[in-house]
Amino acid sequence: MAQDMTLLWGTGSPPCWRVMIALEEKNLQGYNQKLLSFDNNEHKSQEVLDLNPRGQLPTFKHGDIIVNESYAACFYLESQFKSQGNKLIPDGQTEQALMYQRMFEGLTIYEKLYAIIYYEWFIPEGERHDSALTRRKEALTTELKLWEGYLQKLGSNTCLAGPSFSLADVTVFPTVVSLFRFGLSAERYPNLGAYYALLKGRPSIKASWPPDWLKNPKGQDTLKDI
Amino acid sequence: MAQDMTLLWGTGSPPCWRVMIALEEKNLQGYNQKLLSFDNNEHKSQEVLDLNPRGQLPTFKHGDIIVNESYAACFYLESQFKSQGNKLIPDDQTEQALMYQRMFEGLTFYEKLNAVTYYEWFIPEGERHDSALTRNKEALTTELKLWEGYLQKLGSNTCLAGPSFSLADVTVFPTVASLFRFGLSAERYPNLGAYYALLKGRPSIKASWPPDWLENPKGQDTLKDI
Numbered sequence: 001m002a003q004d005m006t007l008l009w010g011t012g013s014p015p016c017w018r019v020m021i022a023l024e025e026k027n028l029q030g031y032n033q034k035l036l037s038f039d040n041n042e043h044k045s046q047e048v049l050d051l052n053p054r055g056q057l058p059t060f061k062h063g064d065i066i067v068n069e070s071y072a073a074c075f076y077l078e079s080q081f082k083s084q085g086n087k088l089i090p091d092g093q094t095e096q097a098l099m100y101q102r103m104f105e106g107l108t109i110y111e112k113l114y115a116i117i118y119y120e121w122f123i124p125e126g127e128r129h130d131s132a133l134t135r136r137k138e139a140l141t142t143e144l145k146l147w148e149g150y151l152q153k154l155g156s157n158t159c160l161a162g163p164s165f166s167l168a169d170v171t172v173f174p175t176v177v178s179l180f181r182f183g184l185s186a187e188r189y190p191n192l193g194a195y196y197a198l199l200k201g202r203p204s205i206k207a208s209w210p211p212d213w214l215k216n217p218k219g220q221d222t223l224k225d226i
Numbered sequence: 227m228a229q230d231m232t233l234l235w236g237t238g239s240p241p242c243w244r245v246m247i248a249l250e251e252k253n254l255q256g257y258n259q260k261l262l263s264f265d266n267n268e269h270k271s272q273e274v275l276d277l278n279p280r281g282q283l284p285t286f287k288h289g290d291i292i293v294n295e296s297y298a299a300c301f302y303l304e305s306q307f308k309s310q311g312n313k314l315i316p317d318d319q320t321e322q323a324l325m326y327q328r329m330f331e332g333l334t335f336y337e338k339l340n341a342v343t344y345y346e347w348f349i350p351e352g353e354r355h356d357s358a359l360t361r362n363k364e365a366l367t368t369e370l371k372l373w374e375g376y377l378q379k380l381g382s383n384t385c386l387a388g389p390s391f392s393l394a395d396v397t398v399f400p401t402v403a404s405l406f407r408f409g410l411s412a413e414r415y416p417n418l419g420a421y422y423a424l425l426k427g428r429p430s431i432k433a434s435w436p437p438d439w440l441e442n443p444k445g446q447d448t449l450k451d452i
Contacts, residue, residue: 103295104295
């Protein structure tokens with residue numbers, strides 16, 4: 001089971017973290033894993049390319065089966081290991097629908113966050129514009145207000161889709177942690193702050209917390225004025 | 227069932243088309259639907275905003291349940307209507323894993339297409355650069371070669387995850403049809419051309435074909451040199 005699995009990953013990467021949370025939730029501790037460095041371009045190494053022509057992390061193998069897209073790996077693990085660990089897709093129709101909705105909105109909040117954090121990584125110097133970065137910040141602000149509203153409506157001490165921790169939390173919580181890592185104000189976004197506080201101590205999440213965020217508790221302040 | 231469902235949609239939109247294919251595949255014909263115009267900004271109308279604060283299409287309601295993200299709606303429909311229509315998630319472990327992997331790569335595929343075809347829609351005039359559009363075209367070319375490889379490896383007359391039509395095809399086929407609508411050369415991309423030819427006559431796909439593509443069979447040539 002876990003011994004037939006291998007995860008190639010990088011620290012501080014929400015897509016990698018999602019898969020690691022899912023593995024923990026399904027009691028698949030003990031999987032083989034290798035921490036690679038994005039900064040040293042190890043995600044483009046032959047070792048990764050042999051399993052993932054895109055040269056991206058996470059890269060995940062289970063026996064002969066390769067599932068590299070983080071959401072795909074999460075769905076795969078829940079489906080294949082449905083009878084062990086925690087149930088990550090609720091049976092209730094309303095809760096399930098909300099889970100799916102929030103998971104896929106989760107792609108949007110991740111994208112809007114990284115459109116700012118990776119602005120200079122992705123956009124060559126000659127193509128950068130203050131107006132573009134400003135627009136991205138406004139888009140993130142709009143997005144954050146949406147999620148504050150979602151959490152407010154649910155009330156306190158609940159997960160994203162209702163009472164049970166689900167794939168919505170597996171996929172979105174890493175993005176929420178990143179927001180605060182990059183300096184988002186919990187005063188300005190109290191519902192996101194409460195959600196973060198609620199889940200940061202969950203065993204699967206503690207067990208897989210990005211090691212360099214533990215070593216360097218002080219993050220960045222890119223988002224302090226958002 | 228279908229009479230409790232409402233879909234607000236726009237023509238030529240792959241996300242809308244995905245949901246319509248899924249509804250057809252699950253034998254949910256007869257759902258209430260309203261065709262809205264992106265050009266007239268009807269996706270930002272109060273009617274849409276009441277159901278979808280993002281002002282986006284598709285917007286989908288089933289009784290009191292709202293699921294607007296296209297992939298979320300597809301998963302929801304397959305899960306809630308598992309026992310009717312066509313099975314869209316294969317049981318076989320290998321096929322299922324491949325389905326999940328291709329579905330999520332499908333998001334990247336769609337994004338890289340839009341980065342070329344909607345470049346001017348998304349990027350204000352003062353921020354456009356030939357170098358950026360060139361880079362987006364190169365990224366699309368790289369992406370297309372990956373998918374040609376995937377289809378080549380599967381052989382002819384199969385769906386994306388194997389012999390059975392699955393959620394991978396529901397979510398990715400609309401993107402493939404868009405590529406050819408925008409002038410992609412089937413000579414240069416024969417495996418994608420064959421996949422397109424294989425599925426374009428499938429009942430669920432024919433039934434939901436974008437009406438303005440039927441009215442105006444001649445598409446654009448934006449991608450003719452890709």
